[in-house]
Amino acid sequence: MKRLKNPFYNRDIVSIKDFQRPDLDYLFQVADNIKTSLPNDSLSTKSIGLMFFEPSTRTRLSFESAMNSLGGKSISFGNPSDSSTQKGENLSDSLLTMDQYVDAIILRHASEGVSRYASEICTNPIINAGSGSEEHPTQAMLDVYTILNECGKVDDLNIAIFGDLKYGRTVYSLLYALSNYKPNIHLVSPKPLQLRPDPLIELKSKLNISVHENLQDIISDLDVIYTTRIQKERFPDLQEYERVKGSYKIDNNLLAKAKENLVLLHPMPRSDEIPSEIDNTVYAKYFNQVSSGKLIRSTLLHLIFTENSSF
Ligand code: NCD
Numbered sequence: 399m400k401r402l403k404n405p406f407y408n409r410d411i412v413s414i415k416d417f418q419r420p421d422l423d424y425l426f427q428v429a430d431n432i433k434t435s436l437p438n439d440s441l442s443t444k445s446i447g448l449m450f451f452e453p454s455t456r457t458r459l460s461f462e463s464a465m466n467s468l469g470g471k472s473i474s475f476g477n478p479s480d481s482s483t484q485k486g487e488n489l490s491d492s493l494l495t496m497d498q499y500v501d502a503i504i505l506r507h508a509s510e511g512v513s514r515y516a517s518e519i520c521t522n523p524i525i526n527a528g529s530g531s532e533e534h535p536t537q538a539m540l541d542v543y544t545i546l547n548e549c550g551k552v553d554d555l556n557i558a559i560f561g562d563l564k565y566g567r568t569v570y571s572l573l574y575a576l577s578n579y580k581p582n583i584h585l586v587s588p589k590p591l592q593l594r595p596d597p598l599i600e601l602k603s604k605l606n607i608s609v610h611e612n613l614q615d616i617i618s619d620l621d622v623i624y625t626t627r628i629q630k631e632r633f634p635d636l637q638e639y640e641r642v643k644g645s646y647k648i649d650n651n652l653l654a655k656a657k658e659n660l661v662l663l664h665p666m667p668r669s670d671e672i673p674s675e676i677d678n679t680v681y682a683k684y685f686n687q688v689s690s691g692k693l694i695r696s697t698l699l700h701l702i703f704t705e706n707s708s709f
Pocket of ligand 1: 456457528534537567568626627665666667
């Protein structure tokens, strides 16, 4: 098979919409190869700067740990309040400073559009590690990779996206990533948490989508359930949050009607939508997803910094 040119070399990863099926196929193929023989020390001359203006556990740790495994360095401010942001420094000055010190910036911010802006003003690649309720492209890459690993395919699967579809950025990136394939998508949420109308119209032109208010009616048809946390911090009105909090959940009663090979995913962190008793069921694959996170981010860093990858 003829190898494609590395589509990630020196590239910004701002939106999943900037990547198409051949790019994803390429990434997943290299990830499969890297899984068995990590190119240790291949990034020993490279460094990344982590700029997280919002909390993170998995995204941040997986990027740091990926860079460590490849022999590279990472720097960061532990918390924006330790940086000159606290003294009122504007974002562009902070970005331009980090851009001088490292070879790529991993950026998470509460405002939409910040990663795109950063990619316009910085010389080094920007990786969007979450922008407002808009996008989280590397999460979508690892989510699709996990589905492929667990189910062997994406086409024709019945995939439910369940929970806070209004504010969950991983939902949007995942749906756009899935629009490169032919799954049947079931959007399941309480009415106030339904997908925002404009993306729904756009996504309906690319994907076979049906909308539901609860999982009970469709659970027996599903191959994958991707559950999300209610995004308390993104509600403009906390009373609106209070009205819907705790209004959806996966439990053993529900799972009693599931297919035996149903795959349960969650980008994490979770609140109460998947209780810990579910972790012991055969369906729970969200920690495999966490593990794919490090592999996909290692692969991305390798490809961003290595023009002619031998993997
Ligand atoms: C998600 C995020 O930050 O959008 N977390 C993650 O990166 N895995 C999901 C969330 O916060 O609910």
